[in-house]
Amino acid sequence: MxxxxxxxxxxxxxxxVGIGLAVAEGFAAEGANLxxxxxxKERVEAEAKRIAEKFGVTARAVxxxxxxxxxxxxxxxxxxxxxGADILINNAGTGSNETIAEADDAKWQYYxxxxxxxxxxxxxxxxxxxxxxxxxxxxHNASICAVQPLWxxxxxxxxxxxLMMFSKTLANEVxxxxxxxxxxxxxxxxxxxxxxxxxxxxxxxxxxxxLQGVADEAGGMKRFATPEEMANFFVFLCSDKASYSTGxxxxxxxxxxxxx
Ligand code: NDP
Numbered sequence: 001m002x003x004x005x006x007x008x009x010x011x012x013x014x015x016x017v018g019i020g021l022a023v024a025e026g027f028a029a030e031g032a033n034l035x036x037x038x039x040x041k042e043r044v045e046a047e048a049k050r051i052a053e054k055f056g057v058t059a060r061a062v063x064x065x066x067x068x069x070x071x072x073x074x075x076x077x078x079x080x081x082x083x084g085a086d087i088l089i090n091n092a093g094t095g096s097n098e099t100i101a102e103a104d105d106a107k108w109q110y111y112x113x114x115x116x117x118x119x120x121x122x123x124x125x126x127x128x129x130x131x132x133x134x135x136x137x138x139x140h141n142a143s144i145c146a147v148q149p150l151w152x153x154x155x156x157x158x159x160x161x162x163l164m165m166f167s168k169t170l171a172n173e174v175x176x177x178x179x180x181x182x183x184x185x186x187x188x189x190x191x192x193x194x195x196x197x198x199x200x201x202x203x204x205x206x207x208x209x210x211l212q213g214v215a216d217e218a219g220g221m222k223r224f225a226t227p228e229e230m231a232n233f234f235v236f237l238c239s240d241k242a243s244y245s246t247g248x249x250x251x252x253x254x255x256x257x258x259x260x
Pocket of ligand 1 (some may be wrong): 065092117
């Protein structure tokens, strides 16, 4: 199946590891060019080089903190030098761990900047580029926690819910510019970070059982997705084959969501 992605420029935030890296590879496998971003310069540059060599596409890296206005601007400027973005994946993000009683304003502000303002700033800058090119696609990586909160991360739940609403609102604003905007809410995705945390909690010998316990508790398929399984969904939604889809949120959670 030709997904119509060949030669398109996909900007993927948080593209140096985990879901973002798998999405970047998924695009490259379809012949799309890439601009991947993360704060860690060495890792993001190494991954861009590896992907370019493996798939024969152009893959650039920008080391930038998208939780800042300056970091977003650096990404927008670099995308312009590559001819303008066709696809934006707002993926950079991270879990939190706090109670509402104890978390201070600075923590709330950081997650707001990372999960919401990055999408606002990059959406503003890169949708303008897409409009000039005749259209494009924006995809937000929120989380099942946007609608089904985990008790230990109220800031994550709240900012991801805000991201979902931003996505819907942006979709309404740019639908006339031939730009489609959607959200994916993943469930459990086995990234290196999950493995690292599980090893810290349960040790080298017990981490797999710990992860299985997490999956059992979620229910449904009772397993983690691979980043590649998640990436397939992202790539499809950004392709011409998903041309009637905009303003929607898709759950890819192995049956974890407990509501319709
Ligand atoms: P990882 O921790 O594996 O990767 C996060 C990526 O984002 C890295 O490339 C990291 O690079 C980058 N990043 C983090 N903060 C910033 C920042 N301020 N500016 C720029 N880049 C940043 O995450 P996952 O792949 O697990 O998650 C990706 C997204 O998916 C997140 O938004 C997460 O909330 C969401 N998600 C994940 C689930 C899971 O089970 N894994 C489930 C549901 C949603 P660097 O540190 O170098 O900046």
